[in-house]
Structure formats: C-alpha cells, structure tokens
Amino acid sequence: MAxxxxxxxxxxxxxxxxxxxxxxxxxxxxxxxxTLQNPELKASGKFTVIEPRLASKEEIALVHSVDYIEEVRSFCARGGGYYDGDTPLSPESFEVASLAVGGLLEACEKVFSGDISNAFALVRPPGHHAGIHGRALGALTNGFCVFNNVAAATAYAAKKGWARRSLIFDFDTHHGNGTQEIFNSDAQVLYLSLHQRGIYPGTGYEDEIGVGAGRGFKVNVPLPARSDDEVYLKVLGEIVEPVAEQFKPELILLSAGYDAHHSDIVGGMFLSAEGFAKMVESMVKLARKSCGGKLLACLEGGYSAQALSQGIASSLAAMAGISLSLRDHAPRSPSHVQSAAAQVIRKVKDNLGSYWSL
Ligand SMILES: [Zn+2]
Structure with missing residues (x-):
C-alpha cells in the first residue's frame, strides 16, 4: 500500500x-x-493540497462565546478596521477566519478517516492568542488573531469522540494565551509552549500550570531572548518529550509559528531551520508511537520571508519523512542566556515534578 x-x-x-x-x-x-516548489519536497511526491471548508458558527462556538463570534461578524460586516490596537480586520475577515477554522476541522476529519497521514494548515489569520471572548488572560489585544484554529480542531476531535486526549505543542515565539485560557481547567488537553519571556501577551510563566482539574497539564517554558537551537533542544529533551510521552496523546497539534527564527523581524530568538525540523520530527515520532501518526500543524506567526520559507519547508519535510538540505546558520546563544535558560528549565521541572516524572 502506498x-x-x-x-x-x-x-x-x-x-x-x-x-x-x-x-x-x-x-x-x-x-x-x-515552499512546495522546493525541488526536494516536490520530487518526493508526498504532498497533496486540499481546499478547506467553512466552519459553521456552531463549530467556532466549540471554543468561543457566541457574543464574540457575533461581534467579529458584525464588525467585519460594517466594513472592518482596527478591531484593537494590533488587529486589523477587512470586510472579508470573518469569512476568511471561518475558513481557517474549517481548514483545521477538515484536516482533522481527513486524518481520522485515514485519507492522509498528517496535515499542515497554511492558514491566516492566526489563532493562538484568541481566547473564549477574544482577548485572553488580560492581554490588551488579540495579537493579529481572530478565531483559535488549533483549539477548535482540538475541541472538534474530542466532541466527535476521535481523540479524548490531545497534545498541543506551541513553538511560536509568543505564548498562546488564548489556547491556554480555553483549556486551562481541562486535564484532557496538554498544552506545551516554548516562547520568549517578557513580550506580548505577557503570560506563560513557569508557575502557570493550569487550574482545577487541569493543573499539571499546562507546561510553559518562557525562555530568554536569543535562545538558540541548543537551548530549545534541551527543553525538548528534558521537558517536552518526557511529559508528552507520559501523557500518551490520541492526537498531536502543532501551533507552528516561525517568529522564533533568527531572521524574524518580530521575535528575538535564534532558532534555525534545523531547530524547527528537530522539534517537528520529535512530535511526528511521538505521534507514530502514541496515536498512529495523527498530527495536525497550523501556521501561527512568522514574519520574515526567510523564517517562513525555511521554517515551513523544514517542518513539511519532517512531517513527510524527507531529509532536506537547507543551509541556515543561526547565531549561538551567549553564555549568560544559556545559564538563564537552564534556570528556567529547573523552575519548570520543580513546578511540574509532582505531576510528571522529570
Ligand atoms: Zn508569534
């Protein structure tokens, strides 16, 4: 069988x-x-492009309040403009945002029907800052996001009975405050986020481990600016992989932002294409072991051309099991950044030690 x-x-x-x-x-x-025109990706013949469907309001309401959905709809219907200080909407944005959610839902359907092995949704607007009512956990704005695409797919898979336990791995350079808010008290959703400390949205510190029944199921690793591949891979090996393996997910979702790439104009991190590939490879491997390979990636941030092209190409290659010859030389973390990161890792392990063996 092919x-x-x-x-x-x-x-x-x-x-x-x-x-x-x-x-x-x-x-x-x-x-x-x-990136699909990359000769190595193209020659592999392993990719298929799928047109998304629209998500219904009921489907979007799996993770957002009906009032918020209606507010976005009417804002766009009135012609759009700046919804908040960061987030511009055009008249079409409500429908486009519904199509982005639909893209994830469709990817979810096709992964569970066995038509595809995994999927990368190249959608916009992004979603991980969008909480139940939009702005989440005290953030001042929606941070370019409208509906939380990844959260909607997670809730959809649970509602359909396809995946009770889902793991969301978020490597965008910003903390996914919306995703955390939506699932904060939910023990069935493990949210793991690696992000840059002290920037928008101002959340995602080591002591944010979830609330109520969800305690221990939110893992935040706020890394210092200028963290490089070595720092990220240390977090991957010492925290992300052990927690994820113990959780045994039935579906893995990636909030795949590329603004932690060293070339990015918004983020201040030093990740290279290889760093992204290693993180995605690790999740692909875990998905094979834990849930028949079921993995959905969704584009979040990433703003320089190099960050997007190299980050996405390396991620797609990892998802299709292709090795890609990308040359990408990122700067290394200075030693004080390495030691600050080591301290963060220690703190995260201390806070989560009673929930996971780390
Ligand atoms: Zn971001």
Whole structure:
C-alpha cells in the first residue's frame, strides 16, 4: 500500500484577510506556498493540497462565546478596521477566519478517516492568542488573531469522540494565551509552549500550570531572548518529550509559528531551520508511537520571508519523512542566556515534578 500523503491545507481566499501595512500580511502565505516548489519536497511526491471548508458558527462556538463570534461578524460586516490596537480586520475577515477554522476541522476529519497521514494548515489569520471572548488572560489585544484554529480542531476531535486526549505543542515565539485560557481547567488537553519571556501577551510563566482539574497539564517554558537551537533542544529533551510521552496523546497539534527564527523581524530568538525540523520530527515520532501518526500543524506567526520559507519547508519535510538540505546558520546563544535558560528549565521541572516524572 502506498504511503498516505501529507496534506497542505490552503485556499487563495486566505489572502482576502487584508491587513494593510502590517507584518501579518497576505504575502506570508504566498511565501509559505512557494515552499512546495522546493525541488526536494516536490520530487518526493508526498504532498497533496486540499481546499478547506467553512466552519459553521456552531463549530467556532466549540471554543468561543457566541457574543464574540457575533461581534467579529458584525464588525467585519460594517466594513472592518482596527478591531484593537494590533488587529486589523477587512470586510472579508470573518469569512476568511471561518475558513481557517474549517481548514483545521477538515484536516482533522481527513486524518481520522485515514485519507492522509498528517496535515499542515497554511492558514491566516492566526489563532493562538484568541481566547473564549477574544482577548485572553488580560492581554490588551488579540495579537493579529481572530478565531483559535488549533483549539477548535482540538475541541472538534474530542466532541466527535476521535481523540479524548490531545497534545498541543506551541513553538511560536509568543505564548498562546488564548489556547491556554480555553483549556486551562481541562486535564484532557496538554498544552506545551516554548516562547520568549517578557513580550506580548505577557503570560506563560513557569508557575502557570493550569487550574482545577487541569493543573499539571499546562507546561510553559518562557525562555530568554536569543535562545538558540541548543537551548530549545534541551527543553525538548528534558521537558517536552518526557511529559508528552507520559501523557500518551490520541492526537498531536502543532501551533507552528516561525517568529522564533533568527531572521524574524518580530521575535528575538535564534532558532534555525534545523531547530524547527528537530522539534517537528520529535512530535511526528511521538505521534507514530502514541496515536498512529495523527498530527495536525497550523501556521501561527512568522514574519520574515526567510523564517517562513525555511521554517515551513523544514517542518513539511519532517512531517513527510524527507531529509532536506537547507543551509541556515543561526547565531549561538551567549553564555549568560544559556545559564538563564537552564534556570528556567529547573523552575519548570520543580513546578511540574509532582505531576510528571522529570
Ligand atoms: Zn508569534
């Protein structure tokens, strides 16, 4: 039997979420889609592009309040504008955001029906800052996000009875405050986030481990600026992999942001294409071991052309099991950054020691 393809979920409609002069621009997805022209990816024949469907309001309401959904709809219907200080919406944005959610739901359906091996949804607007009512956990803005695509797919898979326990691994350079808020008291959703300390949205510290029944199931690793591949891989090996293996997920979702790439104009981290590939490879491996390979990746941030093209190409390669010859030389972390990161790792382990064997 031929190996099943890795799906890329994409629609030209995603370019109709118009943001004006803004780093979260339609051109990001053009760069993202061009990665499929990489000769090694193309020659593999392992990718198939799937058009997304629209998510219904009921489906979006799996993770957002009906009031918030209606507020976004009417804001766009009135012509759009700046929804908050960071987040521009155009008249089409409500529908485009519904299509982004639908892309994830469709990817979810196809992974569980066995049509595809895994999927990367190249969607916009991004989603991980969007909480139940939009702005989450005290953040001042939606941070370019409208609906939480990854959270919707997680809730959808649970509602359908396909996956009770889901793991969300978020390597965007910003903390996914929306995702954390939505699942904060939920022990069935393990949220693991590696992000840059002290920047927007101002959450994701070591002591944020979930609330009520969800305690121990939110793992935040707020790393110092200029953390490099070595730092990230240390966190991966010492925290992410052991916790994820003990959790035994039935579905793995990646909030795949590339603004931690060393070239990015928004983030201040030093990750290289190889660093992203190693993190994705690790999750692909765990998915094979734990849930028949079921993995959905969703584009979050990433704003420089190099961050997007190299980050996405290396992630797609990892998902399809191809080795890619990308040359990407990132700077290394200075020693004081390495020791600050080591302290963060220690603190995270101390806070989670009674929940996981670390
Ligand atoms: Zn980000």
């Amino acid at each position: 190996e099943k393809p890795t799906a890329v979920i994409y629609s030209g409609r995603f370019l109709d979420h118009k943001t004006g002069v803004h780093c979260e621009a339609p051109s990001r997805l053009k760069i993202a889609m061009e």
